[in-house]
Amino acid sequence: MELPGQDMRPVVNRLKRARGQLNGIIDMLEEGRDCEEVVTQIAAVAKALDRAGFAVVAAGMRQCVIADDGNLDTSKMEKLFLSLA
Numbered sequence: 162m163e164l165p166g167q168d169m170r171p172v173v174n175r176l177k178r179a180r181g182q183l184n185g186i187i188d189m190l191e192e193g194r195d196c197e198e199v200v201t202q203i204a205a206v207a208k209a210l211d212r213a214g215f216a217v218v219a220a221g222m223r224q225c226v227i228a229d230d231g232n233l234d235t236s237k238m239e240k241l242f243l244s245l246a
Contacts, residue, residue, distance in 0.1 A: 164217065164220050164221060164224065168220045169217070169220065171216065172213050172216045172217055172220075175209055175212065175213045175216070176209075176210075176213050178209065179206050179209040179210055179213070182202060182205060182206045182209065183206050185202065186199060186202045186203060186206065189202065211245060214245045215242075215245060218238070218241050218242050218245065221238070221241065222238055225238060
């Protein structure tokens with residue numbers, strides 16, 4: 162299943178923000194910042210990555226339903242979805 166680039170623009174933007182947050186976390190650790198601040202930022206990045214993953218799976222499901230020619234592999238889609246859990 163191919164994902165249309167225009168559908169992925171918000172996901173790409175979210176991942177780029179997460180990348181920036183992750184770089185910030187690395188800087189925080191290297192600076193010896195407070196544990197609570199670091200963990201809060203790690204949780205924020207984890208949530209952003211989760212949301213990006215769910216958006217990709219949702220877009221893939223939409224593609225499969227739109228292009229369904231009777232060969233929709235629901236077990237494959239379920240496996241992809243559950244891999245994010």
